[in-house]
Amino acid sequence: MKQDAFxxxxxxxxxxxxxxxxxxxxxxxxxxxxxxxxxxxxxxxxLCHHLALARSRHYSAHLVDRLERLVLAGHQRLYQARRxxxxxxxxxxxxxxxxxxxxxxxxxxxxxxxxxxxxxxxFAAAWHDPDxxxxxxxxxxxxxxxxxYSDEGQKKLGRLRASDDDxxxxxxxxxxxxxxxxxxxxxxxxxxxxxxxFLAANGxxxxxxxxxxxxxxxxxxxxxxxxxxxxxxxxxxxxxGAAGLRLGAALVRPGPLSRRDALRLAARPALExxxxxxxxxxxxxxIEAFWSSTQAIxxxxxxxxxxxxWGVLLLYxxxxxxxxxx
Amino acid sequence: xxxxxxxxxxTHRAVETPEGVELNLRLAGPVVRFYAWGIDLxxxxxxxxxxxxxxxxxxxxxxxxxxxxFLVAVxxxxxxxxxxxxxxxxxxxxxxxxxxxxxxxxDGTEVDAGASVIRNLLRAADFLPLFYxxxxxxxxxxxxxxxLGDLAAGTVVVYREQTPLPDTVPEAPPLAPPAVLTTAxxxxxxxxxxxxxxxxxxxxxxxxxxxxxxTGERGETGRRRLLQYxxxxxxxx
Numbered sequence: 190m191k192q193d194a195f196x197x198x199x200x201x202x203x204x205x206x207x208x209x210x211x212x213x214x215x216x217x218x219x220x221x222x223x224x225x226x227x228x229x230x231x232x233x234x235x236l237c238h239h240l241a242l243a244r245s246r247h248y249s250a251h252l253v254d255r256l257e258r259l260v261l262a263g264h265q266r267l268y269q270a271r272r273x274x275x276x277x278x279x280x281x282x283x284x285x286x287x288x289x290x291x292x293x294x295x296x297x298x299x300x301x302x303x304x305x306x307x308x309x310x311x312f313a314a315a316w317h318d319p320d321x322x323x324x325x326x327x328x329x330x331x332x333x334x335x336x337x338y339s340d341e342g343q344k345k346l347g348r349l350r351a352s353d354d355d356x357x358x359x360x361x362x363x364x365x366x367x368x369x370x371x372x373x374x375x376x377x378x379x380x381x382x383x384x385x386x387f388l389a390a391n392g393x394x395x396x397x398x399x400x401x402x403x404x405x406x407x408x409x410x411x412x413x414x415x416x417x418x419x420x421x422x423x424x425x426x427x428x429x430g431a432a433g434l435r436l437g438a439a440l441v442r443p444g445p446l447s448r449r450d451a452l453r454l455a456a457r458p459a460l461e462x463x464x465x466x467x468x469x470x471x472x473x474x475x476i477e478a479f480w481s482s483t484q485a486i487x488x489x490x491x492x493x494x495x496x497x498x499w500g501v502l503l504l505y506x507x508x509x510x511x512x513x514x515x
Numbered sequence: 516x517x518x519x520x521x522x523x524x525x526t527h528r529a530v531e532t533p534e535g536v537e538l539n540l541r542l543a544g545p546v547v548r549f550y551a552w553g554i555d556l557x558x559x560x561x562x563x564x565x566x567x568x569x570x571x572x573x574x575x576x577x578x579x580x581x582x583x584x585f586l587v588a589v590x591x592x593x594x595x596x597x598x599x600x601x602x603x604x605x606x607x608x609x610x611x612x613x614x615x616x617x618x619x620x621x622d623g624t625e626v627d628a629g630a631s632v633i634r635n636l637l638r639a640a641d642f643l644p645l646f647y648x649x650x651x652x653x654x655x656x657x658x659x660x661x662x663l664g665d666l667a668a669g670t671v672v673v674y675r676e677q678t679p680l681p682d683t684v685p686e687a688p689p690l691a692p693p694a695v696l697t698t699a700x701x702x703x704x705x706x707x708x709x710x711x712x713x714x715x716x717x718x719x720x721x722x723x724x725x726x727x728x729x730t731g732e733r734g735e736t737g738r739r740r741l742l743q744y745x746x747x748x749x750x751x752x
């Protein structure tokens with residue numbers, strides 16, 4: 190067929206498709222295509238066919254070019270990912286997240302060991318040796334922590350710290366803690382080494398501060414402060430690390446895939462853990478800012494709530510979303 | 516038949532659609548992406564300043580609540596500014612939009628939430644050890660200029676417009692070429708015709724003489740023949 194005849198026969202189709210692209214815009218969700226222009230997918234496939242014909246018959250470059258642009262635009266309009274919905278979020282929290290954590294239990298266990306072993310080590314060392322803390326932290330930093338958890342510091346905190354300060358601290362925890370979580374995840378792309386580093390470093394730091402404060406006689410102030418948010422915060426950091434290790438594992442042991450493909454495939458399940466961990470860190474920031482700092486609540490209650498938090502979290506990860514169809 | 520686009524040494528990436536046709540994406544390199552990032556950085560700094568002033572004034576009534584709000588806003592802008600715009604406006608942050616580039620998944624479709632979040636969380640890794648050092652190294656090592664975040668998310672950054680062939684072929688009475696030309700040959704001929712005005716007459720004739728087997732003419736007549744073919748190819752009749 191001559192090009193002129195080809196153009197004459199199909200130009201109507203192309204113009205219709207162009208009009209649809211122009212008026213459909215970007216805002217229209219793909220599902221409405223089916224209702225409002227049911228024959229568009231069919232028209233698009235015909236267009237693809239025209240492009241292939243035009244190429245193989247060596248029609249003029251201008252024509253091929255025009256068809257190429259139409260097909261590319263159609264490709265991008267018609268193949269879109271589904272948008273997230275509220276139901277999807279509920280499904281995620283209720284089933285997908287705990288199921289994902291269970292599926293990755295080996296990496297979660299590894300991340301937990303890399304985090305808690307240094308934590309326990311420096312805690313014990315700083316508890317027994319008053320000078321150990323100075324091998325890991327600057328003296329001014331130590332002094333600040335001591336003041337913060339001393340009886341005077343706590344009284345000051347309780348009396349003076351108004352609710353607006355709580356909110357300022359909430360902002361600080363959000364930015365700082367979730368940032369650390371994301372960083373721990375991202376470091377996993379270096380064969381997991383970055384995640385291991387951040388896990389161990391945070392473990393060392395938390396352990397040495399805790400151990401030193403207990404050594405300095407501030408045990409009650411320290412534990413009653415951290416009890417409430419400890420379950421969410423520490424577990425979330427471990428999960429971010431496990432997500433990073435998922436990326437690292439894909440690069441270290443890609444199996445039958447290329448490393449590039451293995452990384453891509455690992456990123457989606459890893460992201461599920463990061464989403465969940467981020468939600469947990471938001472919760473932890475709330476508790477830390479508005480509950481942990483309150484002096485009106487007796488330590489015994491705080492310990493109880495803290496332990497209950499660990500229990501609930503453990504049950505959630507063990508049981509939530511089990512037994513329902515995938 | 517043309518050589519498939521994937522074998523050309525160029526910043527093109529060929530993508531095959533489910534319908535079995537191949538599409539070409541024009542990849543954006545590190546420099547243009549750096550400029551886009553710079554624009555986005557300036558926008559973010561401006562937002563910080565405005566937000567700082569507004570919340571500073573509000574802090575008279577709100578006290579330290581405004582400090583908390585500011586920190587939350589900083590957190591969101593730091594990590595989710597690109598995600599928000601990549602999802603809202605077809606894969607382009609304001610900086611990318613300004614420079615005519617956008618993020619796509621590597622199958623040529625629009626970027627989805629998961630891919631956008633992955634590529635922007637891994638920015639933290641790309642940024643190491645200093646100022647996007649690893650990101651740049653990855654981009655230079657990868658055929659498609661992907662940084663680590665792009666590799667994990669399966670995304671590429673491409674130019675938004677598939678620039679149409681310019682329509683600046685000088686007018687001449689159109690004439691059909693005596694043989695069927697491949698697309699690559701047509702492109703070569705069109706590019707010659709577009710540049711014909713900028714070439715010295717001698718050089719234009721010299722080049723046209725190379726195509727004597729096609730035109731059957733030499734010298735000025737051959738040059739004019741090529742322009743006529745070009746006019747026919749751009750669809751003038």
